[in-house]
Amino acid sequence: MSEVISKASAAKQAATVLNRLTAQEKNEGLLLMADALIAEQDRILKANEEDLARGRDNGTSPSLLDRLRLTPARLQDIADAVKMIVGLPDPVGDLLESIERPNGLKIEKRRVPIGVIGIIYEARPNVTVDAATLCLKSGNSVVLRGGSAALSSNRSIISVLREALSRSAIPADSLQLIEDSGRGSVDEMLKLNGLLDVIIPRGGASLIQNVVQNATVPVIETGAGVCHTYVENTADYAMAEAISLNAKAQRPSVCNSMETLLLQESFARAHLAKLSETFREAKVELKGCDIVRELVAWANPATEQDFATEYNDYILNVKVVKDLDEALSHIARFGTKHSECIVTEDAINAERFLQEIDAAAVYHNASTRFTDGFEFGFGAEIGISTQKLHARGPMGLPALTSTKYRVVGTGQIRS
């Protein structure tokens, strides 16, 4: 039996126990995990040092090494994040519908754990703890398959967490790490119908597309964001400047940052000279359509390909549009259904934008950077779904649950 099958089978078995635990029993196990991360930090940091040394030998870039690095302070943050999840309400058991039928049948629809969740991700060891905690809190077993660059760290973390769980009601087998870092172990997980109930990929576009294209297990896609901000002539200039600068430059590397700014023509002619200076001060490179380049001498030309690109960087496309309809068409063509914003004082156009844009989150007069489980008040986030089924947008704990109909009768039969 392969490592993947044997660990997924153990996780499935453990899920039947986990499914029955109370919120308190689960929280006690999670708190032991948080404490163990601190108590056993020397082991974890030593293992992390092995990954870092191997990374340096392999010529890994400083920014990737930084994402891989654990420190006592970072471990404390990770442990604190576990404790914060402990404080969130347990979605399992929530009553979603209650129906009493004319024949007397009482039907309840309640949240239940999904079962076994597979997570395929890249080299950030904090994801290991975060994903494990969210899955266990919502009553699910989890099979983690992290990147090879973090294998020593992940192995050490999972060993520490499983030891902690063995002193709790949560079965240690609820938490599994696939250590085979070959491509074959991912391929095997993608086809593991019957043992894995869902796979959530977390990482770059190529990792996600490999999962989406090849999995027969259901997938929750957390995808790319080519997000737009459309500013109308009626917009307040200061608000438009603040929102567009925030959406682009507050943290360009994330999926909810803006890639393209659409400006209605009079607004552009009145304000783009000034607005472009604001972006220049923030070290944002501009790529523009012809009118933009007429107004901003230093802007480079924007190609069709640019409009389709998620830069995740200090680069911004700017395009002048005639009206709302042209903005809607541009977004329908180039958007990735993630987060889209209109800045306007025109309530009718705002409502049309909110209604007609097909995206997980649509904004009127606020930065797209708010598309985030914490900013939405969920207290946690397993990712931002860009698909339309099951969960869309920031996913908190309820996104990690399924439902069950409980039907109680007194002998009813169907006629």
Next chain:
Amino acid sequence: MSEVISKASAAKQAATVLNRLTAQEKNEGLLLMADALIAEQDRILKANEEDLARGRDNGTSPSLLDRLRLTPARLQDIADAVKMIVGLPDPVGDLLESIERPNGLKIEKRRVPIGVIGIIYEARPNVTVDAATLCLKSGNSVVLRGGSAALSSNRSIISVLREALSRSAIPADSLQLIEDSGRGSVDEMLKLNGLLDVIIPRGGASLIQNVVQNATVPVIETGAGVCHTYVENTADYAMAEAISLNAKAQRPSVCNSMETLLLQESFARAHLAKLSETFREAKVELKGCDIVRELVAWANPATEQDFATEYNDYILNVKVVKDLDEALSHIARFGTKHSECIVTEDAINAERFLQEIDAAAVYHNASTRFTDGFEFGFGAEIGISTQKLHARGPMGLPALTSTKYRVVGTGQIRS
């Protein structure tokens, strides 16, 4: 451009219009569809006669021919079903969550159409109308790919329905029929990410498994039912007999009928002789474990394979179990997570069963035959989901929707 791509593209374009229609505008279009099915029944029945003639020439079985056959009365039933769906509430726009954040952001989570739904199904022309109506009512375009045996009927029905829609606010292009009945058109649909948002297969196990195994488009699986009824020693005999007979024999061909009856030992020893006579009168063949065969001389032996089989027929496995734990293990091993029932007067065991069984619907003292959108009071059903994501169990109109977060601010930016 292939037929599939060109029709799916037209459906996607139409979905942007459909998305904005009011419930009343959609209902007006659906009522025109219902009327047209009656007004144009001669055309439809003539086309149906072509399918029937071809079927007879090909040696199609009488029962399949009967499923294919349309009559004025059946068309009236189909039109009445459309009108019933018109009477159901429109789920689009429903407010699911309302959040006001400390920074003043107002966040609403509302139901929106999914977009374009692909339906792959077999040779029942009533499914053509039913699926089309449910998708349009919930604001979705639909691309139908029916079986070749019903192609003339489906082509005629879709032509009538599209003519009706052309007199309404619903774009006729919301409704598409793939006429290419080769396997290639199914394969093409399964990979049509970006044009189809979801595929719902409706039909036998091999059709569904082909879709699940090969689609890269998200799928809602409507699957097999190996359903159990477990009767404890404390059960009321008359209730246990009525429920188990109903679950097996009221309509054996459907997914929510029972395939295996589990009896606690004392109940079996006290009642199986009598109960088996009831099944014999209903022409149900019994297959049993050793104890069952000791108690019922005419029962055949039940193999492991039998316990895993969805008979959809007048055949029933009967097995004696020691207690609830053995019943739970058997169901965990052989069940398909569809519908499972316990008949007992023991409230504690009933609760354990409802809690621990992993299935779309779990029953205490009622027949599994109630797992059905109409019986649950949803007024419609696009299928019974046996997967855990998005929708589980009977799917009414809300299962055909996604959600969107609408965020309204006054200039908020993220710090």
